[in-house]
Structures are given as structure tokens and as C-alpha cells.
Amino acid sequence: MDALSEEQGYVDQAYARLDSLAAGYSRKLTEIRAQGGRGNPEELFQRDSFAADYEDHLARLSHVEHQLVLGRLDAETGEVEHIGRIGLRDENRNVILLDWRAPQAEPFYQATALNPQGMVRRRHIQSRLRKVVSVEDELLTSDAEATENLNLTGEGALMASLGSARQGHMSDIVATIQVEQDRIIRADSTGVLVVQGGPGTGKTAVALHRAAYLLYAHRKRLSRSGVLILGPSTGFLSYISRVLPSLGESDVVSSTVSDLLPGITPTREDTPAAADVKGRTVWAAIAKRAVNYLRRPLKKPVTIRVNSHNIRLTPDMVAAGQARARRHGGPHNAAREAYARTVVEELVQEYLTVTDTENQDWLLADIASNEKVRREVNLRWLPASPTWLLEHLYAHPNLLAELAPELSGSERALLARPRGEGFTSADIPILDELAELLGDAPIQEQIEDTLEAYTQATLSGMDLGGGIVTAKMLADRQRQATASHLPLAERAAADRTWAYGHVVVDEAQELSPLAWRMVARRVPSRSLTIVGDLDQRSQGAPEGGWRELLGPLASHLTEEVLTISYRTPATVLDEAEAAMNRRDIKLHHPVNAVREVENSLRTAPLETAIEEELEFLNSEFGPGQGLIAVISNAPPHIDHPQVHTMTPRESKGLEFDSVIIHGTIEEPGDLYVAMTRPTQHLILTPGTEI
Numbered sequence: 001m002d003a004l005s006e007e008q009g010y011v012d013q014a015y016a017r018l019d020s021l022a023a024g025y026s027r028k029l030t031e032i033r034a035q036g037g038r039g040n041p042e043e044l045f046q047r048d049s050f051a052a053d054y055e056d057h058l059a060r061l062s063h064v065e066h067q068l069v070l071g072r073l074d075a076e077t078g079e080v081e082h083i084g085r086i087g088l089r090d091e092n093r094n095v096i097l098l099d100w101r102a103p104q105a106e107p108f109y110q111a112t113a114l115n116p117q118g119m120v121r122r123r124h125i126q127s128r129l130r131k132v133v134s135v136e137d138e139l140l141t142s143d144a145e146a147t148e149n150l151n152l153t154g155e156g157a158l159m160a161s162l163g164s165a166r167q168g169h170m171s172d173i174v175a176t177i178q179v180e181q182d183r184i185i186r187a188d189s190t191g192v193l194v195v196q197g198g199p200g201t202g203k204t205a206v207a208l209h210r211a212a213y214l215l216y217a218h219r220k221r222l223s224r225s226g227v228l229i230l231g232p233s234t235g236f237l238s239y240i241s242r243v244l245p246s247l248g249e250s251d252v253v254s255s256t257v258s259d260l261l262p263g264i265t266p267t268r269e270d271t272p273a274a275a276d277v278k279g280r281t282v283w284a285a286i287a288k289r290a291v292n293y294l295r296r297p298l299k300k301p302v303t304i305r306v307n308s309h310n311i312r313l314t315p316d317m318v319a320a321g322q323a324r325a326r327r328h329g330g331p332h333n334a335a336r337e338a339y340a341r342t343v344v345e346e347l348v349q350e351y352l353t354v355t356d357t358e359n360q361d362w363l364l365a366d367i368a369s370n371e372k373v374r375r376e377v378n379l380r381w382l383p384a385s386p387t388w389l390l391e392h393l394y395a396h397p398n399l400l401a402e403l404a405p406e407l408s409g410s411e412r413a414l415l416a417r418p419r420g421e422g423f424t425s426a427d428i429p430i431l432d433e434l435a436e437l438l439g440d441a442p443i444q445e446q447i448e449d450t451l452e453a454y455t456q457a458t459l460s461g462m463d464l465g466g467g468i469v470t471a472k473m474l475a476d477r478q479r480q481a482t483a484s485h486l487p488l489a490e491r492a493a494a495d496r497t498w499a500y501g502h503v504v505v506d507e508a509q510e511l512s513p514l515a516w517r518m519v520a521r522r523v524p525s526r527s528l529t530i531v532g533d534l535d536q537r538s539q540g541a542p543e544g545g546w547r548e549l550l551g552p553l554a555s556h557l558t559e560e561v562l563t564i565s566y567r568t569p570a571t572v573l574d575e576a577e578a579a580m581n582r583r584d585i586k587l588h589h590p591v592n593a594v595r596e597v598e599n600s601l602r603t604a605p606l607e608t609a610i611e612e613e614l615e616f617l618n619s620e621f622g623p624g625q626g627l628i629a630v631i632s633n634a635p636p637h638i639d640h641p642q643v644h645t646m647t648p649r650e651s652k653g654l655e656f657d658s659v660i661i662h663g664t665i666e667e668p669g670d671l672y673v674a675m676t677r678p679t680q681h682l683i684l685t686p687g688t689e690i
């Protein structure tokens, strides 16, 4: 039997098992749905949970359909293992497919002729729609030809994948992960792993496969705490959104830094200069001073009338309350309770000395609800939300000058703006800093109120009233459900204080020092994978490299470097490096291209370039296949499904078959990004200087 037919038999067996598992979950789902709405709320709830679980399993199985079997390993001992996108066993628990992440699957990615790891042969199996279309064998015996320079594995499958049409969504690379990538994917999860790599070296792909690997290797821990993936834009998150599901993993949170603070969405943009000022770590100290500004001493006694008696609020009472709140610790809004309680208790004592009333419960309530008492108490320990406080600072230049002496007058002028104009992305880490100090008690109360109001409406709607269940009881149930039964990803995303088990940061060179503090707060275990390229940084690489950028996180840092570029043709990559050199910038981390493409660089007017490239894509990949990007500081409007237009910054992390740069791009980092996006052709329009 030839290799194709032999493997087809195995692939058929794996798909048959996949189908039978899916049929099992489908059957259970149909059964549970047939029970409809019968039973008490607890039973209903349980059934809903089971149904959701079966749906998850079904979705997971359908996502791994494409190229389920990746290849096979033949050991010296004669043993044969097939490697799959997920692990599969037959009815008798015998292994059909080894999960690609299992330790026994490691040689599939790492074995070489020089270091065969007990294997004699690796076979890559490529299939399309369940049909095996090719097999590619690599002999790993020591007399096998040691591969050339770049030490690629599964070269045929790799080149086929790299040369195929771009679909607008990133694909997984699980069939062709290379040795240097696999080492990073399987690296230990403790500490901060920084992966520096030039354009197209597979940083994003590696980061996502590493997330899938960690979810497999530390399933128990990470299924409780979750994994967060941070990317530069929502366009980028959508571009990578299919990779983890295709690896059988979907319960991760993905976000941009701007969307990391629940309930606040940036609606305006900063100038680069303002964003730079807002990104500095000095804001940690400014935020502290701003919160302190909400607490003031009482300078002289105030007389308050309660139930027709005059009582005195004295500076000592306020000071005693504030001291107690400080001892109590915790964020400002929560500590305020200890302060207010002390002051009110002192006022009760004062009341008792001026009247002959006995201490009674109502007295405390009367004094606490007295409007003047509330006003005076609040004025000395003002509860505040982060957004209120930041807008207050921006709207009051004199106050900002007092609280932010580290910033120059011209820097502060960049921040001034009236209330109500919305926030920018660079405001988010400052708001997070404030939220940490203030605590989000007021927001929490709002949530509770809304929940109660919502439940009250539901209750009357259902006509349950009459003491069967109270709105409070329902609200409690709702809250419990909210707390424990929503998918982990949703619970984590809605909670600012959620501590993730692992955080992946992509295009990490773009984060400001203050944003790194925000990220660090979300991962107390300091288990992070940070991928980026200092040479692609808009403002240029910092002198001190990653250590300088990461600030306090740098103390836990291990750095790995990826050196092979899989995306960009060699000629284009060389030209991008030359363009940097012409600007007196020496790349910190140049890369070697694995591919060369004929006529990959030329100049042509915009319309001609689009026409010619559409023709090229049609002939190369088939009608309607492949994508073109027009990258420009002022992107033109082009109405064609295969042509995307964007600014250089929007193109970060993305890739296209052909890229047309239209107009000069000043920032060197942005030019380098734009030039390195194509897999086939780079076209410059006349007048575009590089």
C-alpha cells in the first residue's frame, strides 16, 4: 500500500471517531432540549448548564475539523504515533491521535537529524476536506542529510502554507511549527517571557499556540483563573480570533488595553505628544496625590442643627475619623465608611452631652441622614469615581499644576479639556491607576441597584409577588448565577480586579510604561508571554531595550529571539532594512527571509497597481481570492472586497498578499511596519519616498 492510501485509512478512522463523539453530544443535547421548561428552577438551571456544556463540546469538535491529523512519528523501537490537532481515543481508550501539545508529541516539532530524540522518521500529512493530498517524510537517522542553514522542518508543507492566498483571518501553524518556535511555545510558564522577533517571524502565531499549550499543560489552574490576550486593535483581535478555536481552545479573554477597563470606552484620540505625557509612570504618584486631595482636614468647628439642638463638628472629630479610615486601609471609597462611621459616632456623643436623650438607634440614623452632616462629612473625604476625578483634573489647570509638578507647563497644557468630552486610549491606564486607589464601590452599588430594579420588574411581570419569593431573594440568585455560572471568560472580562493565570501581550513594543503597570496588576503571578519587535515601535526602539520598556516587570524577564521571517519576500525585507539605514537607523534585530518571490518590489500608480495586483491574485489563487492593502497616512476610499485601506498603525500585526504604499510615511517604525506586511508584492506609488 502506498503512503497516501495508508494514511488515508488512518485519517478516516480519526474522522469517524470525531463524528461519533459529535453524534453522542448531539443526541444528549436533543434529549435535554426535549425536556423543555419542566421542573423547578434548580432543575431548569442544571439542564441549561448541561446543554451549554454539550454545545461547547460540539463547537470544539467542529472547529478542529480542518486538518485533524497533522502527521506521524516513527520511533527507533518501531512504535508509530499519529499527532493530531486534539487528542482522540477509541471506545476502548486506545490512543488514535496524540494531542500536539502532549510531551510525547514534542519530537514531531523538535527532532532533527542531528538530534533525532529516538525517532527515525517524521511524516507531515496534508489533507483537504478529509482527503489526504500529500505526505512528506523526513528521515531523522544520523546519516540523513543534515538540513541546510535555516534548519526548517516539514519544508514542503511550510512553503505551501506560506505561499497560499491570505484569507483576512490568521490561520494556525500547528502542522508546521518550527524548532525555534516550538521551544518558545513549550517554555515554562513561570516569569515573564519576552519574545523579540522581526516582522513575520511568527511572534503572533507563537504567542497564540503558547496560550493553547499552557491551557493544555496547566488546565486545572488556568481553567479557574483564565488567560488574557492583549492586542493592539479590535481589527487585529478579529484577525487572530480563529486561531485558538481551531486548536480546540476558546475560553480566553481577548482585549485591547483601551477596552480593559469595564464600562469605559475611549471615544477620542490624543496627539502623539499628549499620549506620550499620559503614558509616563509619574502618573502613579499624581494619582496618589489626586486621591489625597479628596481628603482634607476640617479647619474650624462647624455648628449643625439636629432635631432642634445645635451640635458641633470639630477638627478633632474629623481627624479621628480620617485616622481610623487610614488604619482600616483599603481603597479610598471603601475606607470612607470607617471614617464616616467614626465621625457620626462622635457627633452622637456630642448630641448626648448637649441633650438629656438616651442613646438610641434612631439617633445614629437621624444624625447620619442629616443633610448638613452628610455634606460636611463628604467634603472631608469625598467619594469619587475614577472618571469624575480625572475629568476634574483635566478641567482645572491650577489643580493639575499643584498635583502634577513633574509635568512642565506645556505638557500640562496638552491635557487641558472641559468635562464631558470623553476619554482617549491613553487615559485608560490613568483611570485604572485611580480605580485601584479609589476602589469601585460606587460602581458596585450601581450594579446592585440595577440588578434589584431589574429583578423587581421581572417579579411583577411574572406576578409572583405575595411573599413567595422576594425581589431580594431573586436578586441574590441572579447574583450567584452571575458569579459562578457564566463562562469564565465573561466573568473575567467584566471584573477589573480579576487576577489572570497567564497574560499574553502582542505588539508589546507599543505599550506605554503606565500601561505596563495596568497589565502587571492583572497578573499577580507574573506569568506573562510578551511578544513584539522593538524595531517596529512607532517612536523608535528605546536605548535600554525591553528592560527599559517593561519597568518593574523586567526583574522577572527571560528574553528569546526569533530570527527567521516566514512572511515577507527576501527582496522586500532587504529594502525595508535599507530604508531604515537611509534614516540612520540600524535594526536591532534583522531577520533572515525563508522565501523569495519573483518581482516582489516595484513602483506603479495607485489605480494601475490595484488593477495589476487583482489580476495577479486571480491568476495565482483563483477568482476573488487573496487580499491587497493600500497603506497610507490618508487612506483613500476604495470599494472592492479584496482591497483594504488603512493607516500604517492600523496595519500593525496584519498581513496581505500585496501591499501598496501610497504617500510617504514619516515615522521610521511605521514605515518599517508598512513595508513588511506583504507575502507577495510591495508596490510604491510614484512620489512615495522610502
Ligand SMILES: Nc1ncnc2c1ncn2[C@@H]1O[C@H](COP(=O)(O)OP(=O)(O)OP(=O)(O)O)[C@@H](O)[C@H]1O
Pocket: 158, 161, 162, 171, 172, 173, 176, 177, 178, 181, 197, 198, 199, 200, 201, 202, 203, 204, 205, 206, 533, 536, 566, 567, 652, 653, 654, 655, 676
Ligand atoms: N511555522 C510556521 N508555519 C507556517 N506559517 C508560519 C509559521 N510561522 C509563521 N508563519 C506565518 O508567517 C506569517 C507571519 O506570522 P506572524 O503574524 O505570527 O508574525 P509576527 O512575527 O507576529 O509578525 P509582525 O511582527 O510583522 O506582525 C503568518 O502568516 C504565519 O501564519
